[in-house]
Amino acid sequence: KNLNQYKMSQLRPYNIVVELFQTACNQHEYVNAFATGGIDYLDSSSQNIKYPYVFLRPMPSPGLIENVRTLTFEMYTLDVPTLKNQSPVDLMTRMEQVSYDIGAFFNRGVYQQTIQYQMIDMVPINEAFNDRVYGWMANINIIEQGYWNFCDFPKT
Numbered sequence: 001k002n003l004n005q006y007k008m009s010q011l012r013p014y015n016i017v018v019e020l021f022q023t024a025c026n027q028h029e030y031v032n033a034f035a036t037g038g039i040d041y042l043d044s045s046s047q048n049i050k051y052p053y054v055f056l057r058p059m060p061s062p063g064l065i066e067n068v069r070t071l072t073f074e075m076y077t078l079d080v081p082t083l084k085n086q087s088p089v090d091l092m093t094r095m096e097q098v099s100y101d102i103g104a105f106f107n108r109g110v111y112q113q114t115i116q117y118q119m120i121d122m123v124p125i126n127e128a129f130n131d132r133v134y135g136w137m138a139n140i141n142i143i144e145q146g147y148w149n150f151c152d153f154p155k156t
Contacts (some may be wrong), residue, residue, distance in 0.1 A: 011069050011146040014113075018056065020115070021075075024105035025054045030098060042076060052079040052095065053132075056101070059139075071142045075099065078135035079124065088134045092124060095135035106142070116143040 003080075020035055023033035033049040035041070042055045055076040062070045077095040081088070099122065106117035118141040125135050 009103075011064070011144055012069065017071055017142055020106070020111065021054070021056050021102065024102045027096065027105070028101055030094065052077070052098065052135075054098065067145060069144050069146065073140045073142070075102070075138045076125070076135065077102075078133045080132050082136070086125065092136065096122070099136055099138045114144060114150040117141075118143060128156075130153070134152045 018042060021036070022034045025031045030056055031052050033053045035049070035053075035058070036056040036058070039057055040134070042057065053076075055078070057074040059072040059074055061072040074137070077098045079091045079095055081091060099119065103117040103119060104114050119141040121137075123137045125133060125137055126131065
């Protein structure tokens with residue numbers, strides 16, 4: 001199934017939720033790269049990444065409770081100065097906006113009826129991982145109403 005084939009009552013598989021983040025980043029004019037994985041992957045891969053960069057880290061999530069599925073992520077929106085005297089405040093301002101823009105992709109775009117992007121809090125990042133990175137780490141919930149039922153059970 002493609003990204004748009006899921007009905008309101010049918011939960012999207014995890015890989016499709018991640019693809020939605022990737023689509024939002026690919027369509028954003030300021031973002032150059034997207035990746036997902038554990039925090040160690042963020043540090044080791046950031047050396048060869050084209051900035052501005054969005055990294056999605058899966059976190060413990062409530063899962064499916066009474067037909068509401070919540071997936072929790074840390075979303076890192078990061079950039080590095082291109083000039084020696086470029087203001088970190090300007091970089092942080094742009095990357096904060098990227099976080100909100102990705103939320104708008106979910107909450108104001110074609111997915112607004114089926115998925116809710118909820119930003120719980122944001123933590124500033126200043127020179128993370130010793131490579132002059134600036135930006136934000138946002139705790140994100142992706143909330144979707146729906147259910148899994150026996151019709152979804154794989155049959156041989």
